[in-house]
Amino acid sequence: MSELPPAGPAATMITAFRRLAGTWFARGLFVLLVLSFAVWGIEDTIRNFGRDNAVARVGGDPIELAEAQTAARRETQRLQRQLGPRFEPNEAFRQAVARRALDNLIASRAQDREARRLGVAASVDAVRAYTFSIPAFRGADGQFSPFLLQQFMRQNDMTEADFTRLVVSDLQRQQLVGAVRAGARAPETLTKLLAAFAGERRVAEVAEFPLLTAPEVPEPTQAQLERFHENNPAQFSSPEYREAAVALLSAEILLPKVEVSEAEIDAGLEAQRERSGAPERRTVEQALVKTKEAADAIRTAWTGGANLEAITAQAVAAGGAALEMGAVTRAEMPVENIASAVFALPQGGVSEPIQSPFGWHVMKVTAIQAAAEIPMETLRAQTRETLAREKAADLSFEEANKLEDALSGGATVEEAAKRFDLESTRVTLDRQGNGQDGRPVALPGGPAARAALIEAIFANPAGSGPRVAEVGQAFAAMDVSNAIPAALRPFASVEAEVRRAWTLDARRRAQEERATALMSAAQGNNGQGGKDFTEAAKEAGVEPVRMGPATRDAEGPAAGGIPAELLPALFTLKPGEVTMATTAAGFAVAKLVEILPAEASPEAVTRAKTEVEQAMQEDLEAQFAAALRARAEVKINEALMDQVAAR
Template sequence: MLEFLRNGVRTWYFKALLGLLVLSFAIWGVGDIFRPGLSGNTVVKVGNIEIGSQQFTSALQRQMQNLSRTLGSNFTLEQARGLQVPERVVEGLVTEALHESEANALGIAVGKKALVQRIRSEPGFRNQEGQFDRSVYEQTLAINGFSEEQFVSRLRQELSRAQVLGSLTSEVPVSEVLTNRLYSWNAEKRVAAYIKIQHDAIANIEKPDDAALQEYYKGNESLFTAPEYRSATYVHLTGKDVESDIDVSDADIQKLYDQNIDAFKVPERRTVQQMIFSTEEEAKTGAAHLAEGKTFAAVAKDLLRQDEDATNILGDVTKIHLPDTLAEAVFNLSDGQVTPPLEGPFGWYVMRVTAIKAPKTQQLLEVRIDIRAQLVQERSGEALYKLSNDLDDALGGGASLEEAARQVGVVAKKVTKVDRGSNGSDEKPMNDLPPGPEFLTTLFNTPDGQESELVDLGVNGYLILRNTGIQAAKVKPLESVRNRAIKFWKAEQRRKQTEENSKRILERIKGGEPLEVISKSIDVPIETSPPFNRHGEGAANNLPRSLAAELFGVKVGGASSAPSDRGYTIGVLKEIVKAKVGANSADVKALAEQLAQRIGRDLEIQYNNALRQHHNVEIDQRALDNLLSQF
């Protein structure tokens, strides 16, 4: 439960208080309300409500802690500012204060009884038995940076705000006529007949003369431009650099083994064959044949046309690998026994156990190496951090990157001419670079001849590099890329001819010539699509979605065309499949709920804008900047 809360509780209240970045500047702009000079410790003032520096920094800390837990790494202030987290925190505080001001103006109050009931009903405060547990409650507040007094105060405010917004956005009426029309429009489908004109069908493209090739080369220099390359000397610190310094005793290994003994328990496993029938009667027939003495493979072959291998598809399984409707029966069998017909997720099953492996507990000797590796990995983090500090200190003392690496006992490596895509000058991938995107990002952000900062790569260790050279992007000479240029030029000519051919065919269709006649004249088969919607969903894979959308703009018999990866597709609308509103009541109801939510959000945005006009909002940007500089 606590792990669930650490990852973000999904109830409406915790989304408001403990969730990640849920507010957007799409609601209002904020530039016009930032002004210096609020009095005392106040950084934000909304009407008569003042928000102090401590409230802002606490809210910012909670947001950053939530992000750190979600992303699995330390979330720095620099990263937060890059994502405008401080601005979003301010905007959230302003929103809360606006709603609180309005609640106060309307005389809305939340009593102690309602607060207690709300706290006791929150799933995040319950123990494993589903009961409210004060120790869980207190621990959850501590994890999320709240004292009980702060939490109760925020909850009281939140419940009063909920009453304000709830009166506005709950039970939003949605027109049945509007819903039905939108559903009919969106669920309507089309069926098309189409032909495909392929680029490859155009053969015998002659080579271009020098003038044509030169013109194409000049007009498409980006196709023949070598990317920017950079070279570097770098040090990549990983767990392997400190493994030899990690001491793991036999007692340590024994202790971890004892503490996690359940993890080393291997459950009973069974090798299972199965036959799946469409009906219970067919399954009973199969079971009867088995009872007569026929082999499992023979029955599968006679009744299901399966070969012997197909009856072994389940292989070695544990009880949890099987659906509940099958697991109990299978694990009650003895070796060689067969189940009666069982209803399962894909039909009626007849299953046979061919081998049983009893449950066991892996002995320490079997898992010793794995446990030691786990302990080494866990303890290497601190050692690796110390090594990175030693490297940083050596560099700070004036050593070069190579000298500093030698001083701490690691090797400085070199990479020569790598592009942003991790390819070398031979256009082949460099596979021995440090993992993750940080290496190339750091290299291409570091000026020539300079060293980067020490970069924390998380589970991948630490990285620091020196940019040792930049080769700017440049266009390759035509002679060095002549063959490629000729290939591209030919492909372009095929594309142009295919486009012209498709235009002529489309004109013939629009002139009244049947698609069947055109198909025969160019020896290209007609294909028919399954019904598809306005987004192209449901259409065959080789019917471009852009064409599907175009066909919603024509009448039956109308035509359109669209490019695809391999050519052009010309389609003729054959049928309009109207949506059946009455037959899809569940989908219509879901659409009505979506409309209600969207209308509710629109009303909330308009309401917030109105509150902004009614309650004066002031933000002391200078004070906020000072707080962030000291954060």
């Protein structure tokens, strides 16, 4: 056995470490080292220990930060679509949207808690029927379009589960709020007073000073015209123009490239069996009261031949209400036991009293519309079109990404358009879509995409390079190469326009001076030293005309000739007082002659009653929402609100 080589410096050091490791001092060092690594590894957990990551709690249920951020982002996107692409949200806007989105989530949570407490629910059939009834999801054929629904979910960053929860929540809200709103009853005294207020009429003597009858004004000097030109640059400036290359990519353009197989149509028919025909509809009247005894009495009266008006009076006397629900399908009736009872009745039949969380219902079926089947050929054609549009929409998103990659890779708009078989054009236009010759400029996509394209062109900074922008329901590749700013046109080129504008302005000022002089002359009438209105008007060169009577909101012939601009002030005057207003034709001065009380008519009282009850219903709904929120003991984590704001 060969002898081991002598230990070198490294071996000696290792031996020393081994000996040191056996001491209590070394063991203490190792414990500290392990603890430091452990704390470092779970630093985030220790730092957040005891903290609440929920933005708010509603009755203990959390609203997590991610959910609030998603809601704020959706609300921001919705508002930006309304305000247009030129709107740039600032920090205050984002904070306000975040607060609003959180308030909506809190209200929804509080409502869900109340629905669970009362046992209010929405069936699968009710959710489906509600979704199919939304007009925005109907195609050109009037049928429900899954393509439009999916497009809505994409635009609002929603999953199908998110959308279903939204529909369920809205159906529950309708049931809860419907019961609350049903309790609004307008006091008879109040409705009569409001009807009298709205129906009051006024008669006036009116002297008009139209611009067309203004006295001739002297010819302006060259210096006056030039000064008018300089002082009114907005009237005589050319608009801002943008030079841009544009190409449009849309589902409509891609539709011819999409193929739908027979197997896909069969699967689509199976998935949409409920679209195979128009379901049975029943025209239903309903009475809702608090007690079974009152419901029994209503059923007896209804089966005995009482009409809805009599039933309504009987229900109101019992503290309830009655109404006509209109033609509904079974799926549109969210309360299952009521739906079952209604669709088991014959035409003209009245149900037994049915109990729900809202009270006792008595239902009457006044008409039955039988279900209708759609021919299979028609149904297959509709399904083929729907599936093709869905595929085209999905393909448009894919192609838009490829188009953006091509532009990022250095391709011009024209080159990218040619590569993707799109129409492209170069335009110079103003914000109205007109060229420098004043005529409308042709843009791809037709009228449907025109406004969105123009907005996108003016929202894109000039010289920033080609990009892809979402325009309505399509995508546009665009390159705004130049912005031609608005500029005051030379006086020589617009002299005729300046002369016409100066003359019109001079005539306007002349008529305003005449009208003001008449008002000043007649202002002190009625014992205060003013002239008689008719006499003062004739001195001003006009013949006053007796006009009216007119109500506060009268329009056209109903105003009895009184210009609409005079009415708001006229209804603040006492007889003999005078007012003046700028009208569409020029100026008008009026003296209030007579106040006629409202004619007591049942129609006016009914209209006032409806308006008051609608306002009361809105107030009750707001108070109900506030009460639910208070009951839920809402707690908001203000420290996280800055993180909710969408950026």
